[in-house]
Amino acid sequence: MTGAVWRASRAAVKRRRVQTVVIGLVVFCATTTVLLALAVISAARAPFDAAFGAQRGAHVVAAFDPAGASAGQLAATAHRPGVEAAAGPFDQVMVEMTTDWLGRPPGPLTLVGRADPAGPVDRVELLAGRWATAPGEVVVNQPFGAAADRFLGSPIPVGDGRQLTVVGFATSMSQSAGGWTTPEQAAALHPTARQMLYRFTDAADEQRLTAALATATEGLPEDAAVSVQSYLVLKQAFSAGADAYLPLMTAFGVLGLVVSALIVGNVVSGAVVSGYRHIGVLKSIGFTPRQVVTVYLTMVSVPAAAGTVLGTAAGWVASFPILGAAFSGIVTGTAEIRPAGWLPLATLVGVPLLVVLAALVPASRAHRLSAAQAISAGSAPRNGRGLKVQRWLSGTRLPRAVSLGLGQPFARPARAALTMAAIVLGVVTVTMTAGLSTTLTRLVDHTDGHTHVNVKTAHFGDSGIEPKLTPAQTETVLHAAPGAERVSTRGLVQVGLLGHTQSVFANFYGGDDLVDSKRLDVVDGRPATGPGEIEAGPSFLRQHGLKVGDRLTLLLDGRQLPVTVVGEESEGNARAFASNDATRAALTDDPHVVEYDVRLAEGADAEAYRKAVADADPSLSPSVFAPEVGGPIAAVIAFTTIFTVLLSVVASLGVFNTLLLTVRERRRDLGMLKSIGMTPRQVVAMTVTSVAWQGAVSGIVGIPVGVVAHRLITENVGTIVFPEATIDVWSAPLLTGLALAGVVIAVLGALVPARSAARLPIAEVLHNE
DSSP states (O other), rough: OOOHHHHHHHHHHHHHHHHHHHHHHHHHHHHHHHHHHHHHHHHHHHHHHHHHHHHTSSSSEEEOTTTTSSSSHHHHGSSTTTTEEEEEEEEEEEEOOOOTTBOOOEEEEEEEEESSSOOOOOOEEEEEEEOSSSSTTEEEOOOSSOOOGGGOOEEEEEEEEEEEEEEEEEEEETOSSSSEEOHHHHTTOOOSSSEEEESSSSOSSSSHHHHHHHTTTTTSSSTTEEEEEEHHHHHHHHHHHHHHHHHHHHHEEEEEEEEHHHHHHHHHHHHHHHHHHHHHHHTTTOOOHHHHHHHHHHHHHHHHHHHHHHHHHHHHHHHHHHHHHHTTTTOOOTOOSSSSHHHHHHHHHHHHHHHHHHHHHHHHHHEEEEEEHHHHSSSOOOOOOOOOOHHHHHHHSSSSHHHHHGGGGGOOOOOOOHHHHHHHHHHHHHHHHHHHHHHHHHHOOOOOOOOOEEEEEETTTTTOOOOOOOHHHHHHHHHSSSSSSEEEEEEEEEEETTTTOOOOOEEEETTTOOOOTTOEEEEEEOOOOTTTEEEEEEHHHTTOOTTTOOOEOOOTTEOOOOOOOOEEESSOOTTTEEEEHHHHHHOOSSSOOOEEEEHHHTOOOHHHHHHHHHOOTTOOEEEOOOOOOOOOHHHHHHHHHHHHHHHHHHHHHHHHHHHHHHHHHHHHHHHHHHHHTTOOEEEEEEHHHHHHHHHHHHHHHHHHHHHHHHHHHHHOOTOOOOOOOHHHOOOHHHHHHTTHHHHHHHHHHHHHHHHHHTTTTHHHHHHHH
8 A cells, every 4th residue: 555655645745736835935944044053053162172172272271480380390290180181391482563464463472482283282283384493483373264375484573673484374273372483493582481281181161170270280389370271261262153143043943943833734734624525535445544644744744855955955055154254253273164064964854854743733633534524524614613703793894805804714713823823923033133133233333423434554454555654644634634523543453461372452542532433332331441441342351251340461562551341342352352542552652553533524525535535645545434234243134134034934825825725615605705796806805804814913912022032132142242222122113013014924925815716716616516
């Protein structure tokens, strides 16, 4: 009978072509959504762990004061209990880069003397060139993993008139140094510390890591360690961008699966109910109840398998740009940012299995019916179901087509409930997306009602044009150009942090306002406008163990400056903070302005101002500032928009399928209504009305759920702190528009079946009945 089951299943697929396409499209959308969600979830951890393990990354990178711990004492720590492997001690020196170098701003550079990139811990990977083997050579750390071949052979100044030649670029997942030289060269630069790299047998969390390091360094003076960097901080920084996507991706993935399960269950339930006679015939000719169920499961499995394959392919292709946006600006080293290889197999197996499980419950109804019951039951609703509602509606003043449409879903309450559930989830998705898009747009909108001109200097990037003016002269020119009202500056340098091996970027704002049109909002505390004050985003604060009110020490040009964190920005780079010119002046005499923000007077000609500035110094790049949503935020908005469309389409397909089944079941009723004078327009009105009210009710239910989901997502994005003003976006016009979302989803799904019902030939329907 296996062949007979397959033939019956194939015939069911051909007979229900529309439902077959609906199932295929629904599963396609759900599979794409789920694969993308799983891609981001897996990429948040797996690539770092794989690359870190391949490089034998250091669980701890520690720098020790040579006066407090000798080389012999440090080497002995490698054999302490709990130490799996260790490398070092290596001489470490911090040199000051006083000018732009290799396209980077000035600041401190940590150099370490290593004879080769291999070893038991922190196996540095060369990206370009070769390892430093002679005096005067240096290999530069390229933390973003992109080789800069064009800079090979370039000299970099390291102070006292000395230069080192770049012979290679490399990257380390441990971020153990900014560059590497030969041990002899490091010793000649007068090292200020000795570096040790440790791997421990138990380093699962910060507490165990701290205990393991304490055991390894037992016996050394308490203040011997001048800096300690945990790999857990690097791991957190690596996943910071992806973690911001996780609440959103998880929500869409779950919604996609739930909606697809509802619609598949609805399709199979409708197929069973409308196919009672067919079930009876199959059983009367010898099909067992289990074989009948198999026929219906196969009927949905074929399009589900096709939708899964196509959805897996689409999700795999789309995951690369999504992951690219999630990891933009993140130090990735040698980690390969790509979806995990097991994801296609997971969706190819998991999604069809979910479809079969969703279809199993309604298909089991075919298992319970005897042949006689199935044949006699037919496909019409049971007598009396929904009659009370219909009678009550018939007594109202509503047009007859409308009253019939309003009462129609009560004949199949379970089917109506499944359809409404799908519409509710569609409304939830639309509400979430509308809220998130508005929130993110408000977050980056810094318009103040004035026209701003953004002027970038030759320091910003690598224009290759020598500046004609000094920063002071440039500021004078910007003030003097016609139309200028206020001029703000942004300087950019790299500074060291006492107790940390990696330098960070410091944005120093100055000029008339100490702010510019692109500066981030402070959501906790206040802006850093006074000397010795800084502000930073949540990622920077979390990764350096700081909060508002804490103090840290900045290092630059041989100076140390204690500063206080006075404000937390809404977002920001994990390797950057903001301050002001007074703080910068205490660290360095070089303002190193990379950008000017010019606020024009009302009515000023922005284009004329831009041309005047460009003519004054060709190295300046002025442009009229326009607020834009870029980077990860733009990717989030694009992602939410795409999947809102997908899930809305899926919900509409659920409505489409429900009405298609209803029209088929009610062919006789429709024929009789048309025979007594109901026009095609009234048939369309009746059919659309039957789901329009369900859409309206779904909107009322779905909007509050979407509002709650929006708040939960915005409050759990670790890399962004949203001000309340950006979260509270629910204005009356927006809520009114969202209230119509359910109706729109329902009506879009109803149009084709409604027109099909209107075109039914009366004579053919009544003859067949």
